[in-house]
Amino acid sequence: MICITCMQHVDSLYTVYSNDHIQLTDCPFCEEIVDKYVEIDNVLLFIDLLLLKPGAYRHLVFNSLELHLSKYPKGKPVNDCQCLLDYTEALVFNIKNWFRKYDRLNRLWLLLLSFEIYLTWVTEESKYIYYLNRNNDDSNLIMLSMKLPESFKWDSTIVRNTITSKVFTWRPPIQYLYFASYCILDVSLFHTLIQYFILKKLHWGRNFASSKDIISYTILLSYGAKIFPILMLIWPYDTLISMSIIKWVANFYIIESLKIVTKLSYWNIIKIFISVALLRYCLVKPTLILCVAKFKLSAIKNLMYQEFMLLLQKSGTYLFL
Numbered sequence: 001m002i003c004i005t006c007m008q009h010v011d012s013l014y015t016v017y018s019n020d021h022i023q024l025t026d027c028p029f030c031e032e033i034v035d036k037y038v039e040i041d042n043v044l045l046f047i048d049l050l051l052l053k054p055g056a057y058r059h060l061v062f063n064s065l066e067l068h069l070s071k072y073p074k075g076k077p078v079n080d081c082q083c084l085l086d087y088t089e090a091l092v093f094n095i096k097n098w099f100r101k102y103d104r105l106n107r108l109w110l111l112l113l114s115f116e117i118y119l120t121w122v123t124e125e126s127k128y129i130y131y132l133n134r135n136n137d138d139s140n141l142i143m144l145s146m147k148l149p150e151s152f153k154w155d156s157t158i159v160r161n162t163i164t165s166k167v168f169t170w171r172p173p174i175q176y177l178y179f180a181s182y183c184i185l186d187v188s189l190f191h192t193l194i195q196y197f198i199l200k201k202l203h204w205g206r207n208f209a210s211s212k213d214i215i216s217y218t219i220l221l222s223y224g225a226k227i228f229p230i231l232m233l234i235w236p237y238d239t240l241i242s243m244s245i246i247k248w249v250a251n252f253y254i255i256e257s258l259k260i261v262t263k264l265s266y267w268n269i270i271k272i273f274i275s276v277a278l279l280r281y282c283l284v285k286p287t288l289i290l291c292v293a294k295f296k297l298s299a300i301k302n303l304m305y306q307e308f309m310l311l312l313q314k315s316g317t318y319l320f321l
């Protein structure tokens with residue numbers, strides 16, 4: 001348990017008296033109430049999460065999560081088992097325990113992922129149509145500099161040979177499978193790399209028992225901002241620009257929530273965020289290109305080249321949508 005104001009460890013959040021009266025504990029370090037969110041209902045907690053109130057995040061990822069996880073037994077050590085039967089029993093117990101322990105979090109991840117897959121599919125489709133219809137001599141296309149070479153100039157024929165154009169020739173269930181693999185790969189990479197950099201590289205969380213779960217839950221909560229555009233699909237605001245703005249807002253939510261929870265400097269978090277974004281860019285799409293090209297070298301080379309050319313043209317024309 002921690003105090004949500006100064007983040008010092010405390011023994012309890014409240015005291016229950018015999019007449020069921022509850023008194024919130026005062027922090028011995030900062031003299032504020034240790035965790036006022038114990039008494040606040042979920043709707044107000046949700047609003048405070050949206051408003052990025054540090055207390056709301058700390059209440060959920062430290063105190064509420066610790067309370068929830070402490071209800072379940074610890075996993076059995078598998079390495080100490082003497083025979084195969086003991087080993088299998090311990091393994092089955094650990095797997096069942098894991099599913100029970102993380103049931104709520106896994107359900108939330110599943111919900112987020114299904115929204116993310118649908119949104120990626122919709123956005124990629126709108127982008128593809130937009131790129132195809134973009135006129136090569138469009139005066140709205142602003143070149144960053146007139147001195148840039150020809151390859152930076154917009155040419156919509158390049159879009160017809162990219163991996164996206166190939167995907168949209170497939171049947172819808174296969175298209176869904178492609179976007180599902182894309183999102184699962186992307187989200188797991190993002191989640192694992194952020195955890196790795198914060199815990200292993202910056203050595204954060206040594207005085208917290210479940211530091212891995214804390215980072216994971218923080219990412220899950222702030223990642224929720226990424227599904228805001230699902231509301232925009234109901235009302236006619238689903239333009240590429242508004243979706244792009246929401247994407248940046250979601251990134252801001254993730255950075256700010258990691259800052260609230262870890263108290264690391266903005267510079268460190270932004271460095272991690274940029275490194276993770278670069279690694280995702282270099283790993284996710286190339287992996288899918290390998291699979292779509294069925295590991296044929298010439299097809300891989302061609303798709304990679306088209307993606308690279310598209311990137312050049314996008315960067316040459318302010319087209320970072």
Ligand SMILES: [Zn+2]
Pocket residue numbers: 003004005006007008027028029030031032
């Ligand atoms: Zn305090």
